[in-house]
Amino acid sequence: MSLRYVREFKGFAGIRLEADDIGSADDPSIVLLHGFGQTRKVWEDVAIGLEQAGRHVINVDLRGHGGSEWPSDGRYDFTAYVEDLRAVLGQMRTRPVVVAASHSAWIATMALAEDAATLASGLIFVDPPADHDAQAVRAEADRMSAALGQGLNHADYDNAIFAAFDTHGAGDALSEAAAHIGLPSLIIRGALGQVDPDAAQPAFVDSLPNVEAIDVDGGGLLIVAERAEAFNGVLIDFLERKQPRFIPEYRSGSDARTLRDAMGCFATGVTIITAHAPDGRPVGLTANSFTSVSLDPPLLLVCIANASGSAEVLRGIDDFAVNVLQIGQQPVSNLFAGKSEDRFAGTRWEVGEYGAPILPSSLGIFECKRHALHEAGDHFILVGRVEKASFEPRRDPLLYFRGKYRRLHFT
Incomplete structure (x- = not known):
């Protein structure tokens, strides 16, 4: 019918x-x-x-x-x-x-x-x-x-x-x-x-x-x-x-790209994780695997690929910051997702109250102390205790969905 x-x-x-x-x-x-x-x-x-x-x-x-x-x-x-x-x-x-x-x-x-x-x-x-x-x-x-x-x-x-x-x-x-x-x-x-x-x-x-x-x-x-x-x-x-009608499926042991595409159906914000290396150099990378964990105590987590250039430094840090990006920061996101040696050279940054580098133009900034670290396959999970959080309510978030940057659609 x-x-x-x-x-x-x-x-x-x-x-x-x-x-x-x-x-x-x-x-x-x-x-x-x-x-x-x-x-x-x-x-x-x-x-x-x-x-x-x-x-x-x-x-x-x-x-x-x-x-x-x-x-x-x-x-x-x-x-x-x-x-x-x-x-x-x-x-x-x-x-x-x-x-x-x-x-x-x-x-x-x-x-x-x-x-x-x-x-x-x-x-x-x-x-x-x-x-x-x-x-x-x-x-x-x-x-x-x-x-x-x-x-x-x-x-x-x-x-x-x-x-x-x-x-x-x-x-x-x-x-x-x-x-x-x-x-x-x-x-x-x-x-x-x-x-x-x-x-x-x-x-x-x-x-x-x-x-x-x-x-x-x-x-x-x-x-x-x-x-x-x-x-x-x-x-x-x-x-x-x-535009085929069938729904792509991933099963254990099959094409990992299909699994990645399925994971990409979950729309996220975009963040840049920043910290100082032992020699004082600022380091950072783009990540969209970020979530709030707890309000009491105030905890959040980020997932970092073991193969990323900053992974070794981020494994050992005591202080770090999560910078939640706004729509005007897509170029910065691309810079920190690439392989540039000095990602901070052309980026406005400053040292936060708790010692980590921060990007002051961001939508939101979380300054954290390391709380825990967990191994998770080809990533590790860095859990931070939030010491300070600030945000700009007049800005809109940079979003990421199915491998592309997006913006909020207002109705």
């Missing part, structure tokens, strides 16, 4: 966006975006095929189209559409693959330009148009509307869209934005009825760093409607290769 209901999202400036929510939310998610002159009805057969292939589908009507709100202020500019998509992605419980048809490819590109990895897990364009002229945008939308054959007419979208949608300078902006999107990407072309399909290839898609392109023969004007079965085959093949 198909799981399906109409779902509402809050878009830019609070506008109501309507979508079909199809399938189990526990399956990998797909967001479908139609082009101008269409509604989400155009994806109906594709959405059913994706659900049957074990995918969770969010099929969205753009503002001014179908069941979504037609804004009374006439906000149909490019920015409004981009922020609508960012808002939808921000309300998803997982990072979906975004499938964008026609002009929505432009919207998706700009929406994902800055922080694609935190909003989506893949990007698929269907017949992205190359011509950014305002008249061409409307002409193509009219052709799409006429080709649907599903009862769609001008009553299904607001004609004010085309006068308000600003396309001046879009080509250069899209190319620059695409260059920053490292997600697995696919371009599916059905020629849009062009005599020469290659002439319809927009320049900005060539800027995507991780992109494939596939032509579906005989796609005619609207590939998702006229060659739905062939289209779904291409789409699902890409999804299974790049």
Whole structure:
């Protein structure tokens, strides 16, 4: 039995966006975006095929189209559409693959330009148009509307869209934005009825760093409607290769990388552990294995790799500090995670009240006395008794998740 209901999202400036929510939310998610002159009805057969292939589908009507709100202020500019998509992605419980048809490819590109990895897990364009002229945008939308054959007419979208949608300078902006999107990407072309399909290839898609392109023969004007079965085959093949449904598993004795990836699912803060060597040199390293242990007595712990350059010194110290990093300290984190001999040379630091070096720009600083040390495989656990703690409440933490730095997402 198909799981399906109409779902509402809050878009830019609070506008109501309507979508079909199809399938189990526990399956990998797909967001479908139609082009101008269409509604989400155009994806109906594709959405059913994706659900049957074990995918969770969010099929969205753009503002001014179908069941979504037609804004009374006439906000149909490019920015409004981009922020609508960012808002939808921000309300998803997982990072979906975004499938964008026609002009929505432009919207998706700009929406994902800055922080694609935190909003989506893949990007698929269907017949992205190359011509950014305002008249061409409307002409193509009219052709799409006429080709649907599903009862769609001008009553299904607001004609004010085309006068308000600003396309001046879009080509250069899209190319620059695409260059920053490292997600697995696919371009599916059905020629849009062009005599020469290659002439319809927009320049900005060539800027995507991780992109494939596939032509579906005989796609005619609207590939998702006229060659739905062939289209779904291409789409699902890409999804299974790049975003497989199976859950990776680690079992004792198998690939350690899988275990590491599983451990990386636990989002952490980032710290730098600092101390003085016996000869007075400041030493330090980046670590994200850090936790509070006890409030009475006040204890914390850090896990340090035996192979790290500072391990020998940290095994023998009596005083050390844990510096919890804020979002502006990513370069410092990288410096102390590398193999630089003098990590403190270009870093602002000072001697703390209890003798250990501290990084005063940090989000939080814990000055500790050694309490205990425990061997733990290829790491050792250093337990410290907190003598002094200070923090800056106006800063935000530098986070680490699945091998990448992250920031807090505020809702």
